[in-house]
Amino acid sequence: xxxxxxxxxxxxxxxxxxxxxxxxxxxxxxxxxxxxxxxxxxxxxxxxxxxxxxxxxxxxxxxxxxxxxxxxxxxxxxxxxxxxxxxxxxxxxxxxxxxxxxxxxxxxxxxxxxxxxxxxxxxxxxxxxxxxxxxxxxxxxxxxxxxxxxxxxxxxxxxxxxxxxxxxxxxxxxxxxxxxxxxxxxxxxxxxxxxxxxxxxxxxxxxxxxxxxxxxxxxxxxxxxxxxxxxxxxxxxxxxxxxxxxxxxxxxxxxxxxxxxxxxxxxxxxxxxxxxxxxxxxxxxxxxxxxxxxxxxxxxxxxxxxxxxxxxxxxxxxxxxxxxxxxxxxxxxxxxxxxxxxxxxxxxxxxxxxxxxxxxxxxxxxxxxxxxxxxxxxxxxxxxxxxxxxxxxxx
Amino acid sequence: xxxxxxxxxxxxxxxxxxxxxxxxxxxxxxxxxxxxxxxxxxxxxxxxxxxxxxxxxxxxxxxxxxxxxxxxxxxxxxxxxxxxxxxxxxxxxxxxxxxxxxxxxxxxxxxxxxxxxxxxxxxxxxxxxxxxxxxxxxxxxxxxxxxxxxxxxxxxxxxxxxxxxxxxxxxxxxxxxxxxxxxxxxxxxxxxxxxxxxxxxxxxxxxxxxxxxxxxxxxxxxxxxxxxxxxxxxxxxxxxxxxxxxxxxxxxxxxxxxxxxxxxxxxxxxxxxxxxxxxxxxxxxxxxxxxxxxxxxxxxxxxxxxxxxxxxxxxxxxxxxxxxxxxxxxxxxxxxxxxxxxxxxxxxxxxxxxxxxxxxxxxxxxxx
Numbered sequence: 001x002x003x004x005x006x007x008x009x010x011x012x013x014x015x016x017x018x019x020x021x022x023x024x025x026x027x028x029x030x031x032x033x034x035x036x037x038x039x040x041x042x043x044x045x046x047x048x049x050x051x052x053x054x055x056x057x058x059x060x061x062x063x064x065x066x067x068x069x070x071x072x073x074x075x076x077x078x079x080x081x082x083x084x085x086x087x088x089x090x091x092x093x094x095x096x097x098x099x100x101x102x103x104x105x106x107x108x109x110x111x112x113x114x115x116x117x118x119x120x121x122x123x124x125x126x127x128x129x130x131x132x133x134x135x136x137x138x139x140x141x142x143x144x145x146x147x148x149x150x151x152x153x154x155x156x157x158x159x160x161x162x163x164x165x166x167x168x169x170x171x172x173x174x175x176x177x178x179x180x181x182x183x184x185x186x187x188x189x190x191x192x193x194x195x196x197x198x199x200x201x202x203x204x205x206x207x208x209x210x211x212x213x214x215x216x217x218x219x220x221x222x223x224x225x226x227x228x229x230x231x232x233x234x235x236x237x238x239x240x241x242x243x244x245x246x247x248x249x250x251x252x253x254x255x256x257x258x259x260x261x262x263x264x265x266x267x268x269x270x271x272x273x274x275x276x277x278x279x280x281x282x283x284x285x286x287x288x289x290x291x292x293x294x295x296x297x298x299x300x301x302x303x304x305x306x307x308x309x310x311x312x313x314x315x316x317x318x319x320x321x322x323x324x325x326x327x328x329x330x331x332x333x334x335x336x337x338x339x340x341x342x343x344x345x346x347x348x349x350x351x352x353x354x355x356x357x358x359x360x361x362x363x364x365x366x367x368x369x370x371x372x373x374x375x376x377x378x379x380x381x382x383x384x385x386x387x388x389x390x391x392x393x394x395x
Numbered sequence: 396x397x398x399x400x401x402x403x404x405x406x407x408x409x410x411x412x413x414x415x416x417x418x419x420x421x422x423x424x425x426x427x428x429x430x431x432x433x434x435x436x437x438x439x440x441x442x443x444x445x446x447x448x449x450x451x452x453x454x455x456x457x458x459x460x461x462x463x464x465x466x467x468x469x470x471x472x473x474x475x476x477x478x479x480x481x482x483x484x485x486x487x488x489x490x491x492x493x494x495x496x497x498x499x500x501x502x503x504x505x506x507x508x509x510x511x512x513x514x515x516x517x518x519x520x521x522x523x524x525x526x527x528x529x530x531x532x533x534x535x536x537x538x539x540x541x542x543x544x545x546x547x548x549x550x551x552x553x554x555x556x557x558x559x560x561x562x563x564x565x566x567x568x569x570x571x572x573x574x575x576x577x578x579x580x581x582x583x584x585x586x587x588x589x590x591x592x593x594x595x596x597x598x599x600x601x602x603x604x605x606x607x608x609x610x611x612x613x614x615x616x617x618x619x620x621x622x623x624x625x626x627x628x629x630x631x632x633x634x635x636x637x638x639x640x641x642x643x644x645x646x647x648x649x650x651x652x653x654x655x656x657x658x659x660x661x662x663x664x665x666x667x668x669x670x671x672x673x674x675x676x677x678x679x680x681x682x683x684x685x686x687x688x689x690x691x692x693x694x695x696x697x698x699x700x701x702x703x704x705x706x707x708x709x710x711x712x713x714x715x716x717x718x719x720x721x722x723x724x725x726x727x728x729x730x731x732x733x734x735x736x737x738x739x740x741x742x743x744x745x746x747x748x749x750x751x752x753x754x755x756x757x758x759x760x761x762x763x
Contacts, residue, residue: 028587035591042618049617120432121425122439136743137736138698141712145736148728334603341705348605361613368606369598376601 046362061358062087068353070345072261083354090350091371097267097346098333098375104272105332106325109279116284127280134277140338142274147266147342154262166246174260175247184238191234192227199223263344267336275332279325286321287313318390326383330376337372347371465723478727479734482718486735489554489714495546499557502537505530506560514749516756531568534561550628554709556738558628562700562710566635567643567693573636574643575682579673581648592644599641604699607634612706631703635696642692650685651677683757690750694743701739711735 017023050057062084069079073089074096115127134142151171155161160170166177179185199222206217247259290313298308339346348368355364415423427433457473461480468475479486488499509530512518518526538557541547553561580592599607611634615625625633654677662672701712709717715731718724 024585028585031588031591045620046617049621052621118432118435119425119428120435122436123432126439132744133740136694136698136740136747138701138712138739140701140704141732141736141739144712144716144728145732148732152726152728330601337603337605338702340605348603348609352609355609355613361617365606365610365614368609369602372603372606373598373601 055359057360057362059363061354061360061363064358066354066357068357070350071343072259072264072345083358086350086354087347087367090345090347093345093350094333094336094339094347094371095375097264097271097336097339097344101268101271101275101332101336102329104268105275105279105328108272108276109328110283112276112280113283113287116280117287131277131280134274135281139270139274139335140341143266143270143338143342146270147262150262150266166244168247171262172259173262173265176258176260177244177246178258179241180243180245182238182241182243184235184241187234187238188231191230195223195227195230198226198230202226261344263339263342266342267339267344267346271332271335271338274335275328278328278331282321282324282328283317286317289320290316315390322383322387322390326380326387329379329383333375333379334372337368468727475727475730478718478724478730482721482724482731483734485555485718486711486714486731487555489558489709490552491554491557492546492548492552495540495548498537498540498545498548499553499555502534503557503560505533505537506557506564510564527568531565551626553628555714556711558703558708559697559700559710561628562631562635562703563693563697565632566639566696569632570636570639570643573640574647575678577640577644578647578651581644582651596641596644599638600645604634604638604702605705607638608702608706610634611637627706627708631706631708635700638699639692639696642695643689646688646692647681647685649688650681650683653684654681687750687754687757690746690753694746694750697742697746698739711738 017026063082065079066081066083066086067079068086070077070086070089072093074092075085075089077085077089112127112130115123116131118124118127150173154169154171157170157172160168162168168175199219202217202222203219206219210216294312294316295308298312303311336346337348340349340352343349351364351368355361358364426436453473455473457471459468459471459473459475459477461476463471463475463477465475465477468477484493484496488496491499509527513523513527534557536542537545538553538561539548539550577592577596580588581596583589583592608631611630612627615630615633619625658676658680659672662676667675700710703710704713704716712735715735719726719728719731
């Protein structure tokens with residue numbers, strides 16, 4: 001501030017609280033002192049309590065045998081593995097539900113958001129009803145409902161429904177056949193990646209060419225050809241394996257195939273449908289935020305409806321949509337911790353078991369918080385990067 | 396079509412074209428205006444016909460009576476509202492002594508009435524703060540008892556709706572002053588204070604509420620001096636206060652940022668110091684703008700109170716789950732979840748409607 005110029009007439013006062021600079025330093029020292037004192041109080045109490053209860057601090061427990069089973073895991077895990085590995089399983093399960101949930105919620109949310117603006121009265125009312133009902137009921141209650149619906153409306157394993165060959169619906173979840181392991185699938189996967197990379201390069205090239213010559217290039221169609229065609233070539237070249245890993249009823253459970261457990265299905269559907277209600281409102285707001293004049297201007301320039309939507313309306317709507325959607329993605333990720341209540345082995349649920357078995361409460365809670373902070377930060381960074389890419393470039 | 400109508404009769408009042416007016420016209424314009432909308436309408440209509448009549452039969456036609464017994468309910472093909480009738484008081488008030496349950500009922504009514512009054516802009520006066528504090532005190536007296544001939548009820552027996560309200564309302568009122576300080580601190584020019592506030596807000600907003608509840612339930616006893624013991628309810632409240640303070644601070648920061656710079660400059664020109672300027676000029680306006688986002692924060696907290704089931708408290712969702720575990724009435728989860736779902740929905744929906752209305756109402760001055 002410019003207040004020190006007023007001092008020129010007076011005798012220079014030393015270290016007065018009326019001097020803004022001195023005052024600022026004084027208050028900051030006071031606040032930092034207060035925070036440090038609070039931290040010291042808490043830490044000394046904690047150390048005192050830990051000593052009294054004879055709890056050893058540190059992360060050595062991570063190397064010990066976990067000796068508890070985990071219902072589902074992406075990587076191989078057995079109760080003989082360490083707590084550290086169980087923690088990794090938890091993180092992977094949390095990421096699995098978050099990533100699939102985010103994709104699903106975005107798709108459902110966008111569809112519902114557009115449906116709310118539909119000229120079809122019935123559809124618009126239905127979408128409004130969906131949003132108003134879903135977002136005003138606690139997500140935990142919705143998860144309980146989904147879990148009950150999935151487990152209680154499904155028949156027991158012995159009487160599993162078999163709507164399609166190899167697909168079984170039962171209380172143990174949904175089992176579907178997957179192609180049996182074959183080295184060809186690795187090549188198909190690599191071909192998909194190559195297709196994506198080639199499409200990105202082609203997109204850049206097409207942009208440069210259009211800027212130079214004005215010739216448009218059908219990027220979308222060619223990308224589809226690349227992304228679908230390359231894997232197809234790899235599949236056929238590999239001898240087109242057609243052996244399927246079909247689930248079989250063995251004893252009390254299914255063997256083989258891909259299993260979608262009821263816990264996972266409940267948390268996935270529950271979170272996606274809950275978050276979709278919020279995303280729908282954001283999408284609707286974003287579309288409404290683009291003024292009608294923009295559509296008219298695009299039409300006046302002779303752009304077709306599809307092109308106008310892609311090049312004029314959507315880029316402007318996205319600018320409004322992306323920042324609040326980011327916080328919805330973060331909410332979905334944080335809400336995946338509700339998995340604890342229905343028994344899906346996510347990060348929180350596994351660390352909860354760890355805390356109960358080892359008594360390492362501080363380390364456990366710190367690991368929960370640290371992991372979520374890291375995940376939240378990565379999502380924020382990615383979405384900020386994306387937001388910057390689509391932001392308005394102003395002169 | 397009108398070829399045979401002679402010119403003499405055309406002066407008489409013409410009937411409006413039936414195809415563009417009235418119910419048929421409305422349907423043509425809103426349901427069948429394009430071919431894909433027509434298909435959508437037919438599909439949705441079919442889905443409604445498939446879903447609504449069975450639901451109606453389940454909920455009303457085939458439902459067992461309000462005073463049916465559990466075996467009678469199991470024979471009926473429809474809903475068992477007798478379960479809700481039987482367990483209603485347990486779901487609403489938890490394990491509060493049965494004969495004394497008029498107390499939580501009255502206490503809940505007082506809180507709801509205070510909230511409803513607070514929604515009215517006529518009551519946005521300093522004296523209303525005193526009234527609200529009085530209402531909270533009355534709530535405490537009714538719930539704890541121990542005076543005026545009411546027996547003492549320890550708070551481990553509290554449950555249901557009063558617990559849900561207490562967690563959200565007390566959490567909100569205690570966190571509010573902290574959140575103002577945090578919001579001001581985040582906009583402060585003093586680097587150390589700003590850094591502390593930013594770190595706190597971002598830390599809390601980056602982790603799920605479940606982890607804070609865990610922290611409060613397993614770590615809080617370790618943080619306090621040996622011998623100091625705090626009960627579960629207070630632990631949950633601490634978690635909610637920490638959580639809400641960060642979220643409300645962000646809502647208030649939005650209000651502070653929306654204030655035009657001229658207001659700060661005008662306060663400086665009047666010679667007001669920082670706290671005077673904040674108290675008399677900036678905050679009254681910024682807080683008014685922040686009320687809609689604050690109400691939204693309150694709605695999410697209200698929904699989030701259901702998470703206390705994880706640390707073993709029996710709020711509305713907790714009592715419903717407990718009622719379902721009664722062997723005599725096991726399996727009537729549809730009725731139980733529908734009952735509490737409707738309660739949660741009524742609270743949240745009315746608050747969100749209010750917040751949207753208020754936003755428009757506050758904006759009215761800026762719109763022409």
